[in-house]
Amino acid sequence: xxxxxxxxxxxxxxxxxxxxxxxxxxxxxxxxxxxxxxxxxxxxxxxxxxxxxxxxxxxxxxxxxxxxxxxxxxxxxxxxxxxxxxxxxxxxxxxxxxxxxxxxxxxxxxxxxxxxxxxxxxxxxxxxxxxxxxxxxxxxxxxxxxxxxxxxxxxxxxxxxxxxxxxxxxxxxxxxxxxxxxxxxxxxxxxxxxxxxxxxxxxxxxxxxxxxxxxxxxxxxxxxxxxxxxxxxxxxxxxxxxxxxxxxxxxxxxxxxxxxxxxxxxxxxxxxxxxxxxxxxxxxxxxxxxxxxxxxxxxxxxxxxxxxxxxxxxxxxxxxxxxxxxxxxxxxxxx
Amino acid sequence: xxxxxxxxxxxxxxxxxxxxxxxxxxxxxxxxxxxxxxxxxxxxxxxxxxxxxxxxxxxxxxxxxxxxxxxxxxxxxxxxxxxxxxxxxxxxxxxxxxxxxxxxxxxxxxxxxxxxxxxxxxxxxxxxxxxxxxxxxxxxxxxxxxxxxxxxxxxxxxxxxxxxxxxxxxxxxxxxxxxxxxxxxxxxxxxxxxxxxxxxxxxxxxxxxxxxxxxxxxxxxxxxxxxxxxxxxxxxxxxxxxxxxxxxxxxxxxxxxxxxxxxxxxxxxxxxxxxxxxxxxxxxxxxxxxxxxxxxxxxxxxxxxxxxxxxxxxxxxxxxxxxxxxxxxxxxxxx
Numbered sequence: 001x002x003x004x005x006x007x008x009x010x011x012x013x014x015x016x017x018x019x020x021x022x023x024x025x026x027x028x029x030x031x032x033x034x035x036x037x038x039x040x041x042x043x044x045x046x047x048x049x050x051x052x053x054x055x056x057x058x059x060x061x062x063x064x065x066x067x068x069x070x071x072x073x074x075x076x077x078x079x080x081x082x083x084x085x086x087x088x089x090x091x092x093x094x095x096x097x098x099x100x101x102x103x104x105x106x107x108x109x110x111x112x113x114x115x116x117x118x119x120x121x122x123x124x125x126x127x128x129x130x131x132x133x134x135x136x137x138x139x140x141x142x143x144x145x146x147x148x149x150x151x152x153x154x155x156x157x158x159x160x161x162x163x164x165x166x167x168x169x170x171x172x173x174x175x176x177x178x179x180x181x182x183x184x185x186x187x188x189x190x191x192x193x194x195x196x197x198x199x200x201x202x203x204x205x206x207x208x209x210x211x212x213x214x215x216x217x218x219x220x221x222x223x224x225x226x227x228x229x230x231x232x233x234x235x236x237x238x239x240x241x242x243x244x245x246x247x248x249x250x251x252x253x254x255x256x257x258x259x260x261x262x263x264x265x266x267x268x269x270x271x272x273x274x275x276x277x278x279x280x281x282x283x284x285x286x287x288x289x290x291x292x293x294x295x296x297x298x299x300x301x302x303x304x305x306x307x308x309x310x311x312x313x314x315x316x317x318x319x320x321x322x323x324x325x326x327x328x329x330x331x332x333x334x335x
Numbered sequence: 336x337x338x339x340x341x342x343x344x345x346x347x348x349x350x351x352x353x354x355x356x357x358x359x360x361x362x363x364x365x366x367x368x369x370x371x372x373x374x375x376x377x378x379x380x381x382x383x384x385x386x387x388x389x390x391x392x393x394x395x396x397x398x399x400x401x402x403x404x405x406x407x408x409x410x411x412x413x414x415x416x417x418x419x420x421x422x423x424x425x426x427x428x429x430x431x432x433x434x435x436x437x438x439x440x441x442x443x444x445x446x447x448x449x450x451x452x453x454x455x456x457x458x459x460x461x462x463x464x465x466x467x468x469x470x471x472x473x474x475x476x477x478x479x480x481x482x483x484x485x486x487x488x489x490x491x492x493x494x495x496x497x498x499x500x501x502x503x504x505x506x507x508x509x510x511x512x513x514x515x516x517x518x519x520x521x522x523x524x525x526x527x528x529x530x531x532x533x534x535x536x537x538x539x540x541x542x543x544x545x546x547x548x549x550x551x552x553x554x555x556x557x558x559x560x561x562x563x564x565x566x567x568x569x570x571x572x573x574x575x576x577x578x579x580x581x582x583x584x585x586x587x588x589x590x591x592x593x594x595x596x597x598x599x600x601x602x603x604x605x606x607x608x609x610x611x612x613x614x615x616x617x618x619x620x621x622x623x624x625x626x627x628x629x630x631x632x633x634x635x636x637x638x639x640x641x642x643x644x645x646x647x648x649x650x651x652x653x654x655x656x657x658x659x660x661x662x663x664x665x666x667x668x669x670x
Contacts, residue, residue: 254540
């Protein structure tokens with residue numbers, strides 16, 4: 001008999017874009033319905049990089065998600081910070097997110113030269129503040145993550161007490177770093193476990209599967225999937241779910257981002273079941289993150305039933321990944 | 336003093352999609368205005384693969400372009416043909432185009448197994464009918480052309496008297512084959528001399544630069560550009576200009592094809608001038624093709640002036656490559 005129900009406890013999404021205002025109010029409840037917590041990215045315009053902005057964004061997010069027992073783990077946008085700034089905000093954030101300048105959505109104010117934030121990294125190491133990194137260079141698009149890996153290795157060696165998160169890894173070479181440095185962990189998205197560049201640009205061009213870092217080669221996808229199915233202790237789920245209105249996706253200059261928040265868990269259940277790894281999904285979507293980030297999210301049990309459902313074509317004006325396709329598993333109950 | 340005018344004589348576009356009906360009437364005059372002739376692709380629905388269809392399409396094309404002194408070089412869509420079929424159509428076509436099944440727009444009826452057309456290739460060799468090939472496999476999108484190269488080499492060796500055209504080459508490895516087999520030549524598009532995957536998917540995703548074969552790596556683009564600027568005797572210009580209505584490009588499943596017909600020559604003049612190779616452009620866009628394909632197009636002189644112009648945003652409902660950007664050179668006179 002196949003399983004017909006399956007439960008996850010306090011699933012966590014360790015990399016998510018909630019945006020602000022109307023978009024926040026549309027998308028955040030979709031995450032908060034099933035996830036018990038998540039890491040909220042700070043690349044707004046202007047970025048979340050000071051106490052006032054952090055207070056305001058934290059309050060705005062909490063107002064939207066609190067009825068749903070969801071803990072938002074807030075982040076700061078990397079810039080050179082003083083010790084007093086970091087000390088005063090330290091307990092309010094799960095980490096500081098570093099965007100190299102110009103590599104993704106709203107990264108125009110990112111860091112051009114890592115030397116500029118060296119003192120800040122020193123302070124973060126001393127204060128026990130985590131570093132989260134969008135690890136891409138500005139090389140040829142298929143090479144950008146690989147080209148950035150030496151930076152991860154240098155940071156890991158140079159700041160051995162700094163916990164460094166390689167965000168949304170997409171290559172087997174990045175995956176391999178997890179076994180080389182104690183202080184490196186990684187997030188991986190749903191789409192990078194499923195797709196390659198073929199799905200984006202191998203048939204018709206699919207803007208709804210276009211994201212940064214771009215999906216890579218089959219051998220990269222396979223390496224990431226193997227680690228996830230094995231619930232590698234250094235790897236956690238982070239959807240990088242990134243909503244854009246449909247007119248910013250189906251147009252002449254399509255924004256980067258795949259929207260997966262409302263269907264990610266259901267698809268992960270299907271994926272792990274297909275590979276006979278359902279017993280490791282709890283670790284991948286929650287237990288690993290609780291240990292690595294030392295967090296204690298609200299208790300929440302999500303029960304999935306194998307009764308089938310269809311992925312909606314739209315959530316408001318946002319098109320999700322695999323819009324209209326069938327899902328094997330649906331959320332039957334959250335308690 | 337910089338050149339302020341420049342002339343080309345009987346430029347040829349050795350790979351072009353004219354479509355049918357309203358689209359043909361919209362786009363064919365744009366090619367015929369400046370080009371003296373072109374190779375018209377047969378991947379219509381249904382394909383041009385019999386006498387009746389060839390007669391009808393040939394007539395339809397000629398009605399549109401004849402006032403503009405443009406010679407359409409017609410092609411047949413590859414299938415197994417009999418000797419009498421080939422013999423009767425031989426003088427009406429410049430070659431037979433082979434599409435491996437499922438690799439591009441309207442290739443669903445393409446060839447699944449090359450063994451199926453071996454007898455036809457034998458007949459073509461004996462009758463002196465040229466073979467034109469969309470050289471891609473169904474591998475990972477960035478590997479498809481490279482994976483097909485052994486097929487080109489096998490065909491070139493197996494049919495040494497068959498002229499084989501590698502259409503729209505995109506890799507340095509394909510370019511290198513030109514020096515290895517006497518009976519292989521190639522076409523190259525404008526966009527593959529200019530862009531890489533970075534331009535398609537490295538910043539915002541640009542559906543108007545999405546084509547098949549997809550643009551490759553910088554080193555591929557550089558190798559193709561070097562051959563073109565050198566007017567390599569085995570290489571000719573073939574725009575692969577492929578119009579799609581804007582709603583088939585800016586959508587959830589964007590069709591492959593870049594529309595360059597009306598701006599290709601102006602951009603080539605600018606590109607060759609930039610690289611100090613204007614003296615080789617006549618060979619690249621006409622003389623090489625006249626020799627390789629043994630054609631004698633209508634006399635036509637196109638005079639370009641370095642006075643600047645803007646690329647239109649649209650031609651009807653078709654968005655051209657680099658819509659809205661500035662052009663250094665414009666067509667001043669055609670005589």
